[in-house]
Amino acid sequence: MVYLDNAATTALTPSVIQAMTQVMTTDFGNPSSIHTYGRKANRRLRSYRQTIADILNTKPRHIIFTSGGTESNNTAIKGYALANQNKGKHLITTTLEHHSVLHTMEYLEHRFGFEVTYLKPENGQITAQQVREALREDTILVSIMYANNETGDIFPIADIGQILRGHQAVFHVDAVQVAGKLPLAPESLGIDFLSASAHKFHGPKGIGLLYANALHFDNLLHGGEQEEKRRASTENMVGIAGLAQALKDSHDNLKDNYQHVQELHQTFIDELGNLDYYINGSDVTLPHVINIGFPNKNNGILLTQLDLAGFAVSTGSACTAGTVDPSHVLSSIYGADSPRLTESIRVSFSEMNTIDEVRLFSRKLKEIVGN
Structure with a gap:
């Protein structure tokens, strides 16, 4: 099998497994306990938090460990909105967000009377000007993802952060697809809340x-x-060990990993040659994700054919892959009636993929689509 669905989840690296195994076998204490085992675990917890804070160029007290991106998104949006609704009840997000953001916004609308402005993409992009025009005096929170999980589109986070510096609204960024792939310094970007999930960058x-x-x-x-x-909740020390190690490994090899994935991306496109296809999204994307469509080819059938041939890809977000609903991302960009919704697949790379794997995949894809 060749795994090309890294936007859904990634494989654990040996160094991450080793870090987690050590905690499981020798450092299993509860960091809230005051005896020797607890104090040792607490020192480890502080060390992990410091490692992550250094990578994000912030202070350890700003890092909260959660169960993943969904909890982080819910905590930031729901937690801040409910605690600060006396300042206003207007929120801003986009139609391209992960469902853990969209469903949280809907919950606040229906249960607590918040008003949400949903920015729609322009040629696959969300612009800083759209945010500026949507801002109101009673806006208290803006939530926009750093990069889209289905198309890889990167949004102008720094520009949006600059706009919000003079406004009461806080800025939440879902960075789940970017953490471990691009440098992240939330304070310099004007970000107040930032969400990340370990399993997207070779953690657990x-x-x-x-x-x-x-x-x-x-x-x-x-x-x-x-x-x-x-x-x-008692901290998940095994998971935190894996998260810290995975983020450190990614950060230490950021440039080399990015260049390797760029090579994988370009190899894939080059190998397709004159095959009839189109790329979804904008021109500003992570090289890790390609959302590609083939005219008159059903993506569900294509995914099954590729799986049987030994290649794992997807038709969109893993959180909705078990449903028959079309991609809300592609629907937002191209319209609910666009044939792209049933013709497109998502191919996503990581630094653990090889050039040979991508060549094999491209050739099999051409063989299947060409028939």
Whole structure:
């Protein structure tokens, strides 16, 4: 099998497995306990938090460990909106967001009377000017993803952050597809909340982080006083060890990994040659993701044919892959009646893929589509 669905999840690296194994076997204490085992675990927890803070160029107190991107997104949006609704009840997001953002916005609309402005893409892009025009005096939060999980489109986060510096609205960024792939320094980008998930950059599932810039927000979970009273529940030390190691590995090899994935991307396109296809999205994308369509070829059948041939790709977000609903991302860009919704697949690379794998895949794809 050749795995080309890295936007859905990634494989654990040996160094991550080793870091997690050590915690499981020798450092299994509860970091809230005051005995020797607990104190040792607490030192490790502080070390992991410091490692991540250094990579994000921030202070350790701004890092909250969560169960993943979905919890981080929910905590930032729901927590801040409910705690600060006295300042206003207007929120801004886009129609391209992950469902953990869109469904949270809908929840706030229907249950608490918030008003949400959903920015629609222009040629696959969301612009800073759209955000500027949507801002109101009662806007309290703007939530826009750094890069889209289905098309790889990168949005102008720095420009949007600059616009919001003079406004009361805080800026939440879902960086799940970008963490471990691009440099991330939320404070210099004007980001107040940033979400990331370990399993997107070769860490384990079930662990993520939320960067929170010392803002007042309601807790999503209540119970103990972990994470400086911001997220109750005993810390997932095994997962945190994996997250910290994976993020450090990615950060240490950021440039080389990015260049390798660019080579994979270009090799894929070159190998397709004159095959009849189109690329979805804008011209500003991560090389890790290609959303590609083939006229008059059903993507569900194509995915099955590729799977049987030993190649794993997808037709969109893994969180909706088990449903028959068309991609809300492609629908937002091209319209609900566009044939692209049933003709397109997502191919996503990581630094663990090889040039030979991509060549094999391209040739098999041409063989299947050409028949």
